[in-house]
Amino acid sequence: MTTPSPYRQTGSAARGAGPTVRPTVAGRLVFLLLGGIALLAGLNGALLLLGVWAPIDSARLAEVHGPLMVFGFVGTVVVLERAVAVRRGWAYLSPGLLGSGGIALISPLPVILGQAALVAGSAVLLVIYAEIWRRQAAVSTGVQVLGALAGLMVTTFWLRGIGIPQLAPLLILYLVLTIAGERLELSRISPTVDYRAESWMLGIGLTLCFGAVVALVWPVTGYPLLGVGMLALVAWLFRHDVATRLVRSTGLPRYMACCLPAGYGWLVVVGGIWLLRGPVYSGPGYDAMMHAVFLGFVVSMIMAHAPTILPAVLRRPLPYRPIMYLPAALLHLSLLARVLLGDAYGWPVLVQWGGIVNIVAVLLFVAIAVVSVVRGNAMLPARTVQRVAPSVSPVRGSLL
Numbered sequence: 416m417t418t419p420s421p422y423r424q425t426g427s428a429a430r431g432a433g434p435t436v437r438p439t440v441a442g443r444l445v446f447l448l449l450g451g452i453a454l455l456a457g458l459n460g461a462l463l464l465l466g467v468w469a470p471i472d473s474a475r476l477a478e479v480h481g482p483l484m485v486f487g488f489v490g491t492v493v494v495l496e497r498a499v500a501v502r503r504g505w506a507y508l509s510p511g512l513l514g515s516g517g518i519a520l521i522s523p524l525p526v527i528l529g530q531a532a533l534v535a536g537s538a539v540l541l542v543i544y545a546e547i548w549r550r551q552a553a554v555s556t557g558v559q560v561l562g563a564l565a566g567l568m569v570t571t572f573w574l575r576g577i578g579i580p581q582l583a584p585l586l587i588l589y590l591v592l593t594i595a596g597e598r599l600e601l602s603r604i605s606p607t608v609d610y611r612a613e614s615w616m617l618g619i620g621l622t623l624c625f626g627a628v629v630a631l632v633w634p635v636t637g638y639p640l641l642g643v644g645m646l647a648l649v650a651w652l653f654r655h656d657v658a659t660r661l662v663r664s665t666g667l668p669r670y671m672a673c674c675l676p677a678g679y680g681w682l683v684v685v686g687g688i689w690l691l692r693g694p695v696y697s698g699p700g701y702d703a704m705m706h707a708v709f710l711g712f713v714v715s716m717i718m719a720h721a722p723t724i725l726p727a728v729l730r731r732p733l734p735y736r737p738i739m740y741l742p743a744a745l746l747h748l749s750l751l752a753r754v755l756l757g758d759a760y761g762w763p764v765l766v767q768w769g770g771i772v773n774i775v776a777v778l779l780f781v782a783i784a785v786v787s788v789v790r791g792n793a794m795l796p797a798r799t800v801q802r803v804a805p806s807v808s809p810v811r812g813s814l815l
């Protein structure tokens with residue numbers, strides 16, 4: 416079942432909004448390439464941070480690993496999808512600035528140039544949301560706006576010299592609220608999602624943002640508030656996300672129904688750390704907090720959504736293949752070893768090996784995705800072929 420996109424306009428509405436711009440697929444590939452370079456450089460930085468051999472031995476790559484991964488890689492890819500959805504030429508400035516900001520961060524240029532580009536890219540993202548809001552003023556858009564505001568705050572504060580450890584809650588909310596807003600949008604067909612459920616989601620988003628700002632000034636008060644907010648968000652997602660109920664289906668819906676709850680589960684770790692330990696700025700708790708969110712939740716979401724979102728960006732099918740379970744399982748198992756054994760019980764060797772297998776899982780998924788896009792639907796049994804309808808919204812895949 417598919418739903419029409421509220422982001423897209425047709426007929427007179429579209430004509431009234433002025434000319435639409437459809438960048439070529441090659442143009443969009445350039446943005447994906449920028450994100451891909453940021454990913455590879457970020458993984459190289461991750462190896463250096465783990466203290467093991469890396470292809471490029473550069474202190475700069477280790478220093479910028481976090482913002483490079485969050486904004487240069489994930490930010491570029493997520494915002495590119497938003498730009499495609501609003502169909503305005505200027506909207507591509509946002510992924511362009513985030514992607515080139517990532518490249519500037521890993522280049523010999525002063526770091527401040529990359530930081531300034533990330534601030535500008537985050538500001539343009541808010542203009543994109545203003546355009547989306549103009550077309551559909553929905554709670555789901557509001558929650559994503561909160562995420563975008565958190566992103567703008569992080570990049571601005573980082574430019575002004577505040578360290579990433581102090582900005583961790585805002586950095587985490589940037590992607591968590593963006594994804595949660597998107598899940599709310601997709602779950603509006605769920606019988607349990609009514610006005611009350613939407614109000615709860617908005618309240619949770621506002622509590623989290625308030626907690627993140629309080630945590631900057633009074634960490635001892637702000638972090639428990641963040642913990643409660645994060646656990647409430649997980650409860651909301653498990654209760655209302657329609658995709659989690661498709662676990663008994665087959666093919667892509669079942670694959671997504673496995674990846675989503677696994678990702679939501681990792682948010683419990685973050686909520687628990689914030690609630691029980693309060694502020695964590697370094698050490699194993701810091702590694703656990705960051706990667707439970709960014710690998711356990713965010714990368715799991717990317718793996719789940721890639722077969723429905725990338726085709727809309729690339730105008731080529733990325734068919735689901737059962738082999739996609741392999742990197743997803745590898746990611747979660749290695750993260751369990753790294754976070755729940757290595758970080759929690761102080762076994763650095765497990766953190767190192769878990770981290771290395773995390774990297775293998777991410778690269779394996781990228782390789783499977785690239786091969787799937789290049790091959791298209793060829794060599795797939797008919798029952799696993801997913802149709803890619805050009806009229807389906809890039810943000811609402813054919814799953815629901």
Ligand code: HEM
Nearest residue numbers: 461464465481484485579580698701702705709770773774
């Ligand atoms: C794929 C495997 C990855 C490995 C092995 C890895 C490894 C590391 C290590 C060892 C640290 C230092 C932790 C500490 O200071 O205690 C770190 C920090 C960090 N990582 Fe990762 N990482 C990976 C993926 C990611 C991803 C995908 C993201 C975001 C999307 C990310 C975001 C961060 C952030 C934000 C920090 C904190 C940086 C700072 O304090 O400046 N990492 N990572």
